[in-house]
Amino acid sequence: MSKTTRRAFLAGAAAAVPVAAAAAVAPAAADKDNPAIKTCPRATGGKNASRFPQVLVQDQYKQKSWFYQNLIADKLVLVSFTSVRGEDYYPVISNLVKVRQLIDDRIGKVGRDVHMYTVTTDPYRDTPEALRSLADAHGADWPFLSGAPEDIREILASFHARGSLYGLTWIGNERTGRWTKKPSQLQPLFIAEPVARLATGKLHRPFLVDMHSV
Amino acid sequence: MAKRRDVLKAGAVAVASTPAIFGGAALPRVAQAQLCRPEGIRSPLTEPDSPPVTPYSTPLYIPPAMSPIDPATLTPPPDPNRHQRFDEFQPVKFYEQRITEGLWNYHEQLSALNPLGYGSLAWMWNGATPGETLVARYGEPVFVRRYNDLPPTESALIPFGLPYITTHLHNAHTASESDGFPMDFFGPGEYWDYHYAMMYARNDPREALASLWYHDHMADFTATNVYAGLSAMTVFYDELDSGDENDPNPHALRLPGTYGKYDIYLILHDVRFDSYGNPAYNVFDTDGHLGDLITVNRKVSPYLEVEPRKYRFRIVDGGPSRFYELALSDGAEMFIIAGDGNLLEEPVSATSLVMGPANRQDVIIDFSRYRPGDTVNMVNLMEQVNGQGPTGRRLEGPDRMPVMQFRIKPLEGPDNSRIPDFMRKLPDINLNEVVAEREWVFDHDMGLWTINHDFFDPTKIDAAPRQGTAEIWTFRNAGSSWAHPVHVHFEEFQVLEWNGRPPTGVLRSRKDVATLGPNDVARVFYRFDDFLGRYPIHCHNNVHEDNAMMGRWDIVPDNGGDHGGGKWHR
Numbered sequence: 001m002s003k004t005t006r007r008a009f010l011a012g013a014a015a016a017v018p019v020a021a022a023a024a025v026a027p028a029a030a031d032k033d034n035p036a037i038k039t040c041p042r043a044t045g046g047k048n049a050s051r052f053p054q055v056l057v058q059d060q061y062k063q064k065s066w067f068y069q070n071l072i073a074d075k076l077v078l079v080s081f082t083s084v085r086g087e088d089y090y091p092v093i094s095n096l097v098k099v100r101q102l103i104d105d106r107i108g109k110v111g112r113d114v115h116m117y118t119v120t121t122d123p124y125r126d127t128p129e130a131l132r133s134l135a136d137a138h139g140a141d142w143p144f145l146s147g148a149p150e151d152i153r154e155i156l157a158s159f160h161a162r163g164s165l166y167g168l169t170w171i172g173n174e175r176t177g178r179w180t181k182k183p184s185q186l187q188p189l190f191i192a193e194p195v196a197r198l199a200t201g202k203l204h205r206p207f208l209v210d211m212h213s214v
Numbered sequence: 215m216a217k218r219r220d221v222l223k224a225g226a227v228a229v230a231s232t233p234a235i236f237g238g239a240a241l242p243r244v245a246q247a248q249l250c251r252p253e254g255i256r257s258p259l260t261e262p263d264s265p266p267v268t269p270y271s272t273p274l275y276i277p278p279a280m281s282p283i284d285p286a287t288l289t290p291p292p293d294p295n296r297h298q299r300f301d302e303f304q305p306v307k308f309y310e311q312r313i314t315e316g317l318w319n320y321h322e323q324l325s326a327l328n329p330l331g332y333g334s335l336a337w338m339w340n341g342a343t344p345g346e347t348l349v350a351r352y353g354e355p356v357f358v359r360r361y362n363d364l365p366p367t368e369s370a371l372i373p374f375g376l377p378y379i380t381t382h383l384h385n386a387h388t389a390s391e392s393d394g395f396p397m398d399f400f401g402p403g404e405y406w407d408y409h410y411a412m413m414y415a416r417n418d419p420r421e422a423l424a425s426l427w428y429h430d431h432m433a434d435f436t437a438t439n440v441y442a443g444l445s446a447m448t449v450f451y452d453e454l455d456s457g458d459e460n461d462p463n464p465h466a467l468r469l470p471g472t473y474g475k476y477d478i479y480l481i482l483h484d485v486r487f488d489s490y491g492n493p494a495y496n497v498f499d500t501d502g503h504l505g506d507l508i509t510v511n512r513k514v515s516p517y518l519e520v521e522p523r524k525y526r527f528r529i530v531d532g533g534p535s536r537f538y539e540l541a542l543s544d545g546a547e548m549f550i551i552a553g554d555g556n557l558l559e560e561p562v563s564a565t566s567l568v569m570g571p572a573n574r575q576d577v578i579i580d581f582s583r584y585r586p587g588d589t590v591n592m593v594n595l596m597e598q599v600n601g602q603g604p605t606g607r608r609l610e611g612p613d614r615m616p617v618m619q620f621r622i623k624p625l626e627g628p629d630n631s632r633i634p635d636f637m638r639k640l641p642d643i644n645l646n647e648v649v650a651e652r653e654w655v656f657d658h659d660m661g662l663w664t665i666n667h668d669f670f671d672p673t674k675i676d677a678a679p680r681q682g683t684a685e686i687w688t689f690r691n692a693g694s695s696w697a698h699p700v701h702v703h704f705e706e707f708q709v710l711e712w713n714g715r716p717p718t719g720v721l722r723s724r725k726d727v728a729t730l731g732p733n734d735v736a737r738v739f740y741r742f743d744d745f746l747g748r749y750p751i752h753c754h755n756n757v758h759e760d761n762a763m764m765g766r767w768d769i770v771p772d773n774g775g776d777h778g779g780g781k782w783h784r
Contacts (some may be wrong), residue, residue: 075519162661166660167659176373213391
C-alpha cells in the first residue's frame with residue numbers, strides 16, 4: 001500500500017476540492033526559523049470552528065469534503081471512531097447501525113436532519129476501499145472518513161481520541177455549539193437520546209423514553 | 215494526611231526554560247493558538263488566561279437565607295402522591311426558586327468587559343449565584359418548588375451546558391424523587407417539587423448533617439451547568455448544633471453563629487473567563503476542567519471584614535475538577551469541626567485543609583490573635599495542572615493561589631462561642647449486621663471514565679441493597695495518576711479502613727465523599743434505611759461524572775428475596 005502524504009492527498013483531490021474553505025488561512029508561524037513549531041489552519045465559520053483543524057477528508061466513495069465546514073458546521077452530528085483492525089478488538093459499527101435506525105425512526109432522517117460520520121483511527125492503513133468493505137459488511141451507509149494521516153491525526157486530537165481504539169461517539173449540534181459524548185457500545189437508546197435532546201427546532205425532544213421517577 | 219513536599223522543585227524551574235514546543239505555556243497567547251495542537255486537547259496550561267483581575271478587591275457575597283412563602287400561593291398545590299412519606303413529614307416551610315439566565319458580577323474588572331451588560335453570563339437561582347441558602351432545622355420538613363425559567367437551548371447565551379436541570383441536595387437523607395436523580399430533569403417552562411423530610415437517618419440524632427449544598431445534577435451536563443452557576447449552600451441545625459452561640463439550652467454546643475454573621479458558608483469554584491468576562495469552558499476535554507481564578511461564593515478572590523473573634527466557616531469545594539490545600543498565609547492554626555458537613559467527635563487542629571470536589575470541611579478560625587487593621591489571606595497550596603487530579607506537589611511563595619482575604623476590624627460585642635472538646639458521637643458500627651460486601655473500581659477506558667469497567671446506564675441497577683440492612687462497600691481507584699472523589703447519595707458512610715489502616719483525624723467521621731488518591735482503597739460501612747428508590751454513585755469530579763463515571767443503585771424492600779446481596783461483579 002502506498003503511503004498517503006498530505007501533499008499527495010491534496011494534489012489528487014485538486015479538481016474535486018470543495019470551495020468552501022477559501023476563508024481558512026494558515027496563521028503566521030509563531031517562530032518561522034524553528035522547524036519544530038508548526039502552525040495549523042483552523043476551521044472558520046461555526047460555533048466551535050477554532051477547535052477543529054481545517055483539513056480535507058474523503059468518504060468510502062472517495063467523495064472529498066472539508067471536515068468542519070462541509071460536515072460539521074451548522075449541523076446535528078454524531079462522530080464515531082473505529083478502524084478496520086480496531087473493529088476486531090472493540091466492535092462499534094453494528095451498535096451504531098442500530099443507533100442509526102433508531103434516529104431514523106424516532107428523531108429525523110439520517111443524512112438530512114442528523115449526520116453520522118465514522119473517522120478512522122488508523123489513517124496509515126485504512127483506505128476508502130477498505131472502509132467501504134467494512135461499512136458494507138455491516139450495512140452502514142453513512143460516511144466513513146479517511147484522509148492524509150497527519151490530517152486525520154489532528155481530527156482525532158480535536159476529539160481527545162488517543163490511540164487506535166477509541167470508544168466514544170461525540171454528539172454535537174453546531175447550530176448551538178453544544179456537545180456531549182457517549183460510549184459507542186452503550187445501548188442504542190442512550191446514544192440516540194442525546195441527539196434529540198441537543199436538537200433544536202422541530203427535532204428537539206428532551207427524551208425518547210420518559211425515565212422520570214414521578 | 216500525608217503531604218508530599220515539592221520534591222520536583224528543581225524540575226519545575228527547568229520547565230520555564232524548556233523550548234516552548236514542550237508545553238506552550240511560555241509562548242504568548244497568540245502563538246499558543248497557532249500551534250499544531252487543536253484547541254480541543256489543549257491542556258489547561260495552554261487555554262487562554264482569564265483577563266487580569268486584582269485579587270482581594272471585591273467584597274465576599276454572603277447569600278441570605280431563603281425566604282419562606284405562603285403555601286396557599288402554590289398553584290397547583292403540592293401533590294402528596296408524588297412523594298414518599300409526605301403525610302408523615304408534612305412540610306412546615308415552603309420555598310420557591312426560579313432558575314434564570316442573566317449577568318452576575320464575579321468581579322468589577324470582568325463585569326466591565328462584557329458588551330452584553332455589566333456582569334458575566336450565569337445561570338442563577340432567584341437572580342443570584344450561589345442561590346439563597348436553605349437554612350433548615352431537623353423536625354421542620356421543607357418543600358421547595360423549583361421553576362426552570364432558563365431559555366431554550368437555541369437561545370441560551372451560555373455556550374456550554376444544557377438548560378435542563380435537576381437539583382440534588384447533597385447529601386440530605388431525601389427520598390429518591392426529591393434527590394435530583396440525573397434522569398429527573400425538567401426543561402424550560404417546567405417545574406419540579408422537592409420534599410425534604412428533615413429527619414435524621416434512622417431517627418438517630420447522631421446521624422445529623424450540618425453543612426450541605428444544592429447543585430444541578432443533569433445527565434451528561436452536571437459539570438457545565440454547575441459551572442454556569444447552579445450551585446448554592448444549605449445549613450441544617452438541630453438542638454446540639456443550633457446556630458446560636460448564646461443558646462441557653464445546656465445541650466447546645468454554642469459554636470460560632472448565627473448564619474451569615476459568624477457562621478459563614480464558602481463555596482469554591484475555579485473559573486476561567488474569556489476576554490468578555492464570561493466563563494469559558496472546553497467541552498472537548500474529558501479529563502476535567504480547571505479555572506485559573508478561584509471564586510468564593512462566585513466572587514473572584516474576595517475579601518471579608520471580620521472581628522477579632524471566632525468564626526465558623528463551612529467550606530465546600532464546588533468543583534468541577536480542582537483539589538485544594540487551603541491554608542492561612544501566616545500558617546496559623548484552624549480547628550476542623552466537621553468532615554463532609556458532619557460534626558466530628560472532637561475538633562482536629564490543622565494548619566491546612568485538603569479537599570477534593572464536593573468535600574466539605576467546617577473550621578473554626580480564631581481571629582482574636584490579630585489586631586484591627588491586620589489582614590490574613592487564605593491561599594491554595596495544591597498544585598494541579600490538568601483535570602485528572604493534583605500533582606502531589608505543593609505550591610510555594612508567589613505560586614500560591616489567592617482564595618480570599620480576611621480584614622480584621624474592631625470587635626463589636628462579646629464572643630460567647632466555644633470550641634467544644636466533644637461534639638457529636640458517631641453512630642455505632644455493628645459488623646454483625648453486614649449482609650453484603652461490594653467493590654466499586656474507578657478506572658479509565660477508551661477515553662471515558664468507568665466504574666467496575668462499565669459506563670453509566672440509568673436502566674442498569676448496579677447494586678440493590680435491602681432496606682434495613684448494612685453493607686461494606688470498597689471504593690478502589692485503579693488509576694495511578696488521577697484522583698476520584700467518590701460520592702454516594704442518600705446515606706453517609708464511616709470509614710473502616712483506608713489503604714488497609716483504620717481512619718484517624720478527619721477521616722474518623724461520617725462522610726459522603728471518599729476522595730481517592732492514586733491507587734487508594736477505602737473500605738466503608740453503610741446502612742440503608744427510611745426510603746426506597748434509585749440513587750447514583752459517581753465521581754464528583756463533575757467532568758468525570760459527565761463522562762460516564764456513574765452508576766445506579768436502588769434501595770429495595772427487604773422482603774427476604776435475593777436482591778443482589780453478596781459481592782457484586784460483572
